[in-house]
Amino acid sequence: MADPSGAGPLLSVRGLTKHFPLTRGVVFQRTIGHVRAVDGIDFDLDPGETLGLVGESGCGKSTAARLLLRLIEPTSGEVRYRGEDLTGMSPRELRQMRRNVQIIFQDPYASLDPRMTVGSIIAEGWEIHPEVMPRGRRKEEVGNLLERVGLERAHADRFPHQFSGGQRQRIGIARALALRPEVLILDEPVSALDVSVQAQVINLLEELQAEYGFAAVFIAHDLSVVRHISDRVAVMYLGKIVEIGDSEAIYERPTHPYTQALLSAVPSADPTVERTTRIRLEGDVPSPASPPSGCSFRTRCWKADERCAAEEPELVDRGGHGHPSACHYAEPADVLGVRRLGS
Amino acid sequence: MSAPDPSSLGGQQSAAEATHGEDVAEGASLWGEAWRDLRRNPFFVLPVLVIAVLTVMAIWPQLFTDLVPRSCDLSRSADPPEAGHWFGFDRQGCDLYTRVVYSTRASLLIGLTVTLGAFAIALVLGSLSGYYGRWLDAVLGRIADVFFGIPLVIGAIVLLTAVVDRGVWQVSAVLTLLAWPPMFRLMRSTVLSARESDYVQAARALGAGNARVIIRHVIPNSIAPVIAYATVFMGVIIGAEATLTFLGAGLQLPALSWGVLLSSPPPRELLNTPHLLLFPSLFVSLTVLSFVLAGDTLRDALDPKLR
Numbered sequence: 001m002a003d004p005s006g007a008g009p010l011l012s013v014r015g016l017t018k019h020f021p022l023t024r025g026v027v028f029q030r031t032i033g034h035v036r037a038v039d040g041i042d043f044d045l046d047p048g049e050t051l052g053l054v055g056e057s058g059c060g061k062s063t064a065a066r067l068l069l070r071l072i073e074p075t076s077g078e079v080r081y082r083g084e085d086l087t088g089m090s091p092r093e094l095r096q097m098r099r100n101v102q103i104i105f106q107d108p109y110a111s112l113d114p115r116m117t118v119g120s121i122i123a124e125g126w127e128i129h130p131e132v133m134p135r136g137r138r139k140e141e142v143g144n145l146l147e148r149v150g151l152e153r154a155h156a157d158r159f160p161h162q163f164s165g166g167q168r169q170r171i172g173i174a175r176a177l178a179l180r181p182e183v184l185i186l187d188e189p190v191s192a193l194d195v196s197v198q199a200q201v202i203n204l205l206e207e208l209q210a211e212y213g214f215a216a217v218f219i220a221h222d223l224s225v226v227r228h229i230s231d232r233v234a235v236m237y238l239g240k241i242v243e244i245g246d247s248e249a250i251y252e253r254p255t256h257p258y259t260q261a262l263l264s265a266v267p268s269a270d271p272t273v274e275r276t277t278r279i280r281l282e283g284d285v286p287s288p289a290s291p292p293s294g295c296s297f298r299t300r301c302w303k304a305d306e307r308c309a310a311e312e313p314e315l316v317d318r319g320g321h322g323h324p325s326a327c328h329y330a331e332p333a334d335v336l337g338v339r340r341l342g343s
Numbered sequence: 344m345s346a347p348d349p350s351s352l353g354g355q356q357s358a359a360e361a362t363h364g365e366d367v368a369e370g371a372s373l374w375g376e377a378w379r380d381l382r383r384n385p386f387f388v389l390p391v392l393v394i395a396v397l398t399v400m401a402i403w404p405q406l407f408t409d410l411v412p413r414s415c416d417l418s419r420s421a422d423p424p425e426a427g428h429w430f431g432f433d434r435q436g437c438d439l440y441t442r443v444v445y446s447t448r449a450s451l452l453i454g455l456t457v458t459l460g461a462f463a464i465a466l467v468l469g470s471l472s473g474y475y476g477r478w479l480d481a482v483l484g485r486i487a488d489v490f491f492g493i494p495l496v497i498g499a500i501v502l503l504t505a506v507v508d509r510g511v512w513q514v515s516a517v518l519t520l521l522a523w524p525p526m527f528r529l530m531r532s533t534v535l536s537a538r539e540s541d542y543v544q545a546a547r548a549l550g551a552g553n554a555r556v557i558i559r560h561v562i563p564n565s566i567a568p569v570i571a572y573a574t575v576f577m578g579v580i581i582g583a584e585a586t587l588t589f590l591g592a593g594l595q596l597p598a599l600s601w602g603v604l605l606s607s608p609p610p611r612e613l614l615n616t617p618h619l620l621l622f623p624s625l626f627v628s629l630t631v632l633s634f635v636l637a638g639d640t641l642r643d644a645l646d647p648k649l650r
Binding site for chain 1: 549560
């Protein structure tokens with residue numbers, strides 16, 4: 001819409017950083033440190049593709065999601081939407097951009113205004129951007145959207161607390177789709193839902209993506225959820241991307257020890273196979289307020305040596321594995337290598 | 344994922360009759376559900392009936408008595424209750440029941456004025472302070488601290504004794520000035536939590552500006568506890584007015600309020616004429632209790648966490 005040529009990536013992220021200041025004092029606050037929630041991430045998102053963003057709790061995924069929409073101000077770095085830098089946009093330009101980039105939140109119980117009807121929640125985007133939908137057609141279109149996400153037209157007059165978690169997440173999806181966005185940020189959209197409902201919502205998102213053609217950044221803490229839906233996957237650890245590549249490359253030939261550890265923890269759905277290797281990570285994630293020197297993963301890594309403590313590994317492709325990995329000793333390991341039971 | 348019970352929508356029509364929030368008419372809103380609960384709760388219904396009767400009494404006192412408060416017979420000074428004069432007579436020989444009925448107006452009017460004034464201050468300043476934060480919050484917060492630090496009754500005595508001509512409006516203004524900080528703080532804190540919520544983030548992600556976010560999302564979601572508190576607050580202020588007047592710093596004769604009635608008999612005569620104190624203070628207590636009870640049940644009904 002903004003750039004009809006459509007060349008180049010939709011979203012382009014460079015050096016995106018968010019450090020939250022740690023302050024002390026009530027009236028005269030002084031800064032005693034910074035939490036490095038997001039610490040310089042780079043990636044591109046092409047039209048129509050799905051990028052999975054995976055990492056443990058607290059690694060900065062949700063902060064990254066909010067930075068992509070400039071819901072919070074980045075400390076440094078830039079987010080370009082069709083070549084235009086969000087961080088330098090005026091409020092008016094930002095408003096136009098937001099029409100095209102929408103977000104779905106993790107907690108469907110918190111993300112819908114409890115005092116608004118479902119109909120007015122879904123139609124709110126049209127009140128802010130009246131040019132998207134003429135007033136006379138809004139009621140009709142709210143009904144269409146509700147049906148499209150698997151609810152009923154009559155639900156438009158109800159309130160969010162009358163719905164289950166899965167139904168509420170569908171309402172959140174309808175709200176985001178009402179503006180026909182080109183990019184959808186999905187911030188752990190199913191992790192608050194029952195397992196039985198998770199699959200339904202993911203399938204719905206896939207159908208909708210095929211129908212509407214939006215690009216998506218799918219954030220999750222679970223590699224198995226992302227595998228199903230992503231074209232490419234980025235793995236985050238302590239505010240940094242440690243490995244990024246095509247889905248197949250990440251799942252079949254992971255080269256970063258952290259990715260390998262995450263993958264080895266994914267349970268297998270096939271009872272006749274048994275994992276030959278299982279990597280158990282020792283210890284906890286270090287505090288993002290005082291990350292380790294050098295490689296931030298070295299405190300839990302079995303490969304770590306002096307070099308890892310001294311030198312921070314760049315996110316580059318070492319040794320021609322076909323995708324970049326932020327590890328000095330990146331090499332593929334067959335973590336999904338399995339042994340047939342009884343053979 | 345079964346659909347909500349359709350019978351839950353049966354309450355819609357009756358809920359729509361409630362005069363609360365604007366969203367009541369469409370389905371079972373939080374206000375609508377609160378109303379459904381409240382009208383079955385005797386601890387809400389009874390106080391509200393008392394308040395309704397008192398309100399009518401304040402507006403049309405002549406409906407409750409045939410006598411006028413200022414036609415008095417000095418020969419009946421401080422006579423005890425008797426048939427036809429159930430509350431007895433005050434020291435000027437006026438029918439005490441009539442005096443109490445005619446006093447309702449000033450007491451309720453001060454309560455209402457101060458509550459509305461403090462509510463307006465809390466709504467505007469609390470929203471701005473909680474939403475924008477930073478230096479604005481620091482400045483408003485410290486100003487509130489200053490007024491919060493002054494005890495209500497003592498501060499009012501000091502300020503009001505400086506006012507020569509003390510009427511309903513002067514007393515209301517002083518009480519508003521001294522009593523707004525707690526309500527402001529409550530509003531600020533509920534706004535603060537609403538501001539951080541995902542639905543506010545979602546509205547901003549849709550492109551909503553600050554004005555829209557505050558008016559459509561933040562205020563509707565933070566006002567319920569403040570309304571409940573304001574109801575309790577009204578009772579407290581009515582009590583404070585009676586206290587101030589009793590201490591000689593509130594309304595003055597010939598004005599009539601429950602505080603004026605309480606302050607008129609000299610203390611040394613109280614043992615002989617207890618009815619002079621009993622009936623006005625009964626009205627004060629009943630009114631304060633009604634507002635406090637109504638506010639309390641209202642708060643519980645509006646709290647989504649208790650549902």
